[in-house]
Amino acid sequence: MDAATLVDYAKSLDCVHCGLCLQSCPTYRLTGRESSSPRGRVHLMRSVAEGEAPADADFAEEMEFCLLCRGCESVCPSGVQFGRMMETTRGALSEAVERPLVEQLSRSFGFATVLPSRAWLSFLAGLGRFAQQLGLPQLAGQLLGERGAALASMPTIPPANERALLPEHSPAEGPVTGEVAVLEGCVMPELFGRVNRATVRCLTAAGREVHCSRGATCCGSLHAHNGELDLARRLTRETVEAHEALEARVGTELPLVVNSAGCAAHLVAADHLFEHDADFAPRARAFARKVVDFSASLDGPALERLAARLSGGPARRVAWDDPCHLCHGQGVRDEPRRLIDLLPSVERVPLEDSEACCGSAGIYSVLRPDTAAQVFAPKREAFERSGADCLVTANPGCQLQWDAGLRRAGVTAPVLHIAELVAERLPDAPRSDGA
Amino acid sequence: MHHACAAELRAILGADGLVEDRSRRTAYECDGLAFERRLPDLVLLPRDTPEAAACMRVLRRHGVPVVPRGAGTGLTGGATPVAGGVVIGTARMRRVLELNVTDRFARVESGLVNADLTRACAPHGLFYAPDPSSQRACTIGGNVANNAGGPHCFRYGNTTRHVLGLVVVTHDGEVLDLSEPDLDPLGYDLVGLLVGSEGMFGLVTEVTLRLTPSPQRVETLLAIFPSLDAACDAVSDVIAQRLEPSALEILDKLTIEAVEASVFAAGYPASAEAVLLIEVEGSDVEVEVNANEIEAILAGRGALELRRAQTEAERARLWAARKGAYGAMGRVAPDLYVTDVVVPRTKLRDLVHRTTEICRERGLKIANVFHAGDGNLHPNISYDRRDADELARVLDAGTRIMEVCIAAGGTLSGEHGIGLEKQQQMRLYFSPEDLAAMELPRHVFDPEGRMNPGKTLPIRACMETRTKPLDEVTR
Numbered sequence: 001m002d003a004a005t006l007v008d009y010a011k012s013l014d015c016v017h018c019g020l021c022l023q024s025c026p027t028y029r030l031t032g033r034e035s036s037s038p039r040g041r042v043h044l045m046r047s048v049a050e051g052e053a054p055a056d057a058d059f060a061e062e063m064e065f066c067l068l069c070r071g072c073e074s075v076c077p078s079g080v081q082f083g084r085m086m087e088t089t090r091g092a093l094s095e096a097v098e099r100p101l102v103e104q105l106s107r108s109f110g111f112a113t114v115l116p117s118r119a120w121l122s123f124l125a126g127l128g129r130f131a132q133q134l135g136l137p138q139l140a141g142q143l144l145g146e147r148g149a150a151l152a153s154m155p156t157i158p159p160a161n162e163r164a165l166l167p168e169h170s171p172a173e174g175p176v177t178g179e180v181a182v183l184e185g186c187v188m189p190e191l192f193g194r195v196n197r198a199t200v201r202c203l204t205a206a207g208r209e210v211h212c213s214r215g216a217t218c219c220g221s222l223h224a225h226n227g228e229l230d231l232a233r234r235l236t237r238e239t240v241e242a243h244e245a246l247e248a249r250v251g252t253e254l255p256l257v258v259n260s261a262g263c264a265a266h267l268v269a270a271d272h273l274f275e276h277d278a279d280f281a282p283r284a285r286a287f288a289r290k291v292v293d294f295s296a297s298l299d300g301p302a303l304e305r306l307a308a309r310l311s312g313g314p315a316r317r318v319a320w321d322d323p324c325h326l327c328h329g330q331g332v333r334d335e336p337r338r339l340i341d342l343l344p345s346v347e348r349v350p351l352e353d354s355e356a357c358c359g360s361a362g363i364y365s366v367l368r369p370d371t372a373a374q375v376f377a378p379k380r381e382a383f384e385r386s387g388a389d390c391l392v393t394a395n396p397g398c399q400l401q402w403d404a405g406l407r408r409a410g411v412t413a414p415v416l417h418i419a420e421l422v423a424e425r426l427p428d429a430p431r432s433d434g435a
Numbered sequence: 436m437h438h439a440c441a442a443e444l445r446a447i448l449g450a451d452g453l454v455e456d457r458s459r460r461t462a463y464e465c466d467g468l469a470f471e472r473r474l475p476d477l478v479l480l481p482r483d484t485p486e487a488a489a490c491m492r493v494l495r496r497h498g499v500p501v502v503p504r505g506a507g508t509g510l511t512g513g514a515t516p517v518a519g520g521v522v523i524g525t526a527r528m529r530r531v532l533e534l535n536v537t538d539r540f541a542r543v544e545s546g547l548v549n550a551d552l553t554r555a556c557a558p559h560g561l562f563y564a565p566d567p568s569s570q571r572a573c574t575i576g577g578n579v580a581n582n583a584g585g586p587h588c589f590r591y592g593n594t595t596r597h598v599l600g601l602v603v604v605t606h607d608g609e610v611l612d613l614s615e616p617d618l619d620p621l622g623y624d625l626v627g628l629l630v631g632s633e634g635m636f637g638l639v640t641e642v643t644l645r646l647t648p649s650p651q652r653v654e655t656l657l658a659i660f661p662s663l664d665a666a667c668d669a670v671s672d673v674i675a676q677r678l679e680p681s682a683l684e685i686l687d688k689l690t691i692e693a694v695e696a697s698v699f700a701a702g703y704p705a706s707a708e709a710v711l712l713i714e715v716e717g718s719d720v721e722v723e724v725n726a727n728e729i730e731a732i733l734a735g736r737g738a739l740e741l742r743r744a745q746t747e748a749e750r751a752r753l754w755a756a757r758k759g760a761y762g763a764m765g766r767v768a769p770d771l772y773v774t775d776v777v778v779p780r781t782k783l784r785d786l787v788h789r790t791t792e793i794c795r796e797r798g799l800k801i802a803n804v805f806h807a808g809d810g811n812l813h814p815n816i817s818y819d820r821r822d823a824d825e826l827a828r829v830l831d832a833g834t835r836i837m838e839v840c841i842a843a844g845g846t847l848s849g850e851h852g853i854g855l856e857k858q859q860q861m862r863l864y865f866s867p868e869d870l871a872a873m874e875l876p877r878h879v880f881d882p883e884g885r886m887n888p889g890k891t892l893p894i895r896a897c898m899e900t901r902t903k904p905l906d907e908v909t910r
Binding site: 013014015016017018019020021022023028031032033034035037039040043044047052053054056058059062073074075076077078079080 | 451454456457458459460461462463465466467469480506507508524526527529546548550569571572573693694696697698699759760761762763764765766769770771819
């Protein structure tokens with residue numbers, strides 16, 4: 001492996017070794033091993049770049065063991081850009097590391113074939129729904145032991161009518177407070193169509209004219225986190241171009257409202273992927289500035305309008321869990337709390353360590369289910385201590401992780417996206433948990 | 436490592452209790468003093484005292500040097516395995532074993548993070564007073580080893596004033612239980628001897644600590660000064676007037692610029708030459724009277740602006756920024772050398788001048804952020820360890836700073852310990868007879884010279900440090 005391309009050496013020099021990041025790191029807290037801490041990983045990277053340590057399989061394993069939650073960035077006084085360093089290193093590793101053939105093929109199928117394609121995504125969702133209706137995953141769980149158990153704990157795929165795509169245009173209710181675009185996402189419509197619809201419902205109730213582009217599917221965020229940088233670049237570029245085309249069609253600049261924290265954190269920094277592409281970089285930069293998280297997009301008159309339309313809805317004591325890529329990745333902390341506190345018949349209770357990772361971390365929970373479950377354990381305990389009867393978050397991965405984790409522990413509390421919590425308080429809204 | 440020693444240790448700790456491979460061991464080659472590095476032969480992560488003791492017995496049998504390590508946030512190289520051997524990390528020993536709210540003490544494992552103790556006892560109206568800047572990461576065990584301080588130690592005293600008892604695993608694996616919170620132990624006060632012994636007398640695995648009642652009211656004052664001199668004079672005045680704030684901290688311009696550029700930005704004015712951060716605690720009346728008197732002194736010394744933190748959140752932000760100052764200096768250069776010297780508080784102004792001059796003469800970039808109330812200076816010198824010439828100038832400046840502080844009636848260390856950094860400079864302060872006397876208790880606790888060898892006491896001959904790699908020792 002070539003040490004020069006493996007590490008962003010200049011960025012590794014930003015770390016002055018103070019160690020304030022240690023306790024923010026889920027893998028350090030889990031193992032007590034400093035090589036699994038942010039400072040340790042940066043030290044390893046620097047040592048590799050300086051030729052003092054080998055870039056061997058152990059090095060690669062420490063890099064991939066990281067959840068990339070970026071919790072360390074929120075406590076780093078020196079401003080180490082840990083997430084970007086890790087994406088660079090994983091990018092180089094994914095080219096260099098020899099993976100077993102099965103893993104290689106399934107990675108390539110997932111990243112290059114399925115995620116970028118709406119057709120593949122809906123086909124697989126339909127197939128999965130059919131299999132689940134037949135009870136095949138449970139059967140596999142019994143037949144295949146541990147491997148099958150993963151299948152059995154897969155999220156329930158909703159029926160076809162819930163997997164319908166968003167309309168290309170949803171008119172504002174009442175006077176218009178602004179025009180926005182929403183990102184439909186890749187797995188969102190297949191697993192969380194209801195969240196997408198709730199998002200649009202909240203936005204139109206707040207007086208937004210909502211547009212949705214069909215020009216792109218996956219934004220490339222999962223690819224960038226997992227070292228598939230070329231694919232990430234291609235998909236991010238398609239997302240930028242689709243948004244530009246949408247703006248051209250509508251005839252105005254549009255903020256892009258994103259309800260998935262992971263995607264938004266990736267897109268607000270989209271320009272970094274194109275540092276070496278002088279032609280495209282300015283377009284990516286202009287696009288990145290327009291990306292905004294759902295809760296942060298609602299302010300001023302729009303928020304007042306929304307508040308005026310809220311009424312009723314089920315009484316809930318909610319705990320808000322900050323998605324890592326919302327609080328650490330985008331610095332959004334107050335806006336979701338402000339929104340929740342507006343809601344009638346909702347009481348927000350504090351959740352300890354709400355900024356700590358739940359273990360979902362994109363596809364990490366699929367690749368390393370055991371670690372993900374261990375990282376989740378203290379989150380569940382904190383939720384149970386909080387006295388809440390509903391967990392609210394704002395990222396599909398976190399929502400799946402919380403839902404599966406609570407169900408595994410026999411906790412029945414619903415897990416909602418913040419848009420769902422708001423939308424169920426709008427006129428004629430169904431309960432979000434279907435109860 | 437494929438030899439018998441590692442196998443025995445693996446049998447005690449399980450595979451995930453050992454860090455064996457070359458890549459992962461790299462993370463243990465230094466602490467905050469990153470220009471001194473040496474790879475340990477093996478790292479052990481025991482989960483409790485019995486496991487630690489079992490490991491120590493195996494290591495004794497194989498004659499392996501042992502270096503205790505908390506979170507590796509020390510600044511003097513105390514946790515760096517200069518003589519090779521095994522690092523024993525306490526990161527998996529972090530339970531609060533007993534919280535006695537009525538008698539106001541806690542028994543904790545030594546790997547507990549300092550801030551987590553206050554977090555555990557805060558609901559009972561108690562806190563753990565010593566608050567080093569690294570308190571969000573550093574461990575109680577490391578605090579004990581270095582007799583750590585922190586801003587609020589001005590009022591409450593360093594770690595040793597808060598340690599009531601210890602459990603220590605000795606060099607041969609015996610568990611010495613001194614954990615009873617006795618105020619006046621029968622016989623020798625061994626606990627007093629062990630605090631600050633920098634891992635040379637044994638591996639501390641459990642600590643009994645005094646908990647302090649949270650004050651009724653806390654007021655945080657901020658005074659902005661046109662010069663570092665004026666801020667230093669104000670501190671000397673406050674102390675001369677017998678006023679007792681709980682903390683008295685000075686931050687200079689470069690420090691403020693660095694923290695205000697960081698995630699810990701707290702609204703320190705970037706235009707200020709120096710800022711004095713003062714905390715006053717106690718009953719309502721006490722705080723009000725003290726704060727007013729202090730503010731009068733500050734105004735008299737030419738403070739341009741006086742502020743009080745308006746909310747608990749603002750107070751927390753001001754302190755987080757102060758405590759992130761070391762890390763924030765990473766924005767200036769890749770490395771930071773944090774000097775830790777103590778001077779008489781009446782001479783603060785002169786010595787701050789002198790240290791600044793010493794650095795300027797050597798072309799070094801210096802920032803000052805220090806516990807002014809204790810006369811505990813931290814000239815922070817930014818440098819790049821890849822530049823050998825610059826590093827040499829940094830070390831030279833460090834020594835010179837220690838010399839002038841000692842000459843002015845000060846001392847070598849306020850809270851960071853000696854470690855590797857100030858080992859040779861111990862001679863500036865102590866006579867050969869003193870140093871020889873210090874060898875005696877060390878010999879009692881560690882007759883084979885295996886506990887954190889090569890630290891604290893100056894080395895007279897190279898034979899004193901064991902440098903044989905573990906592979907050879909145990910083959």
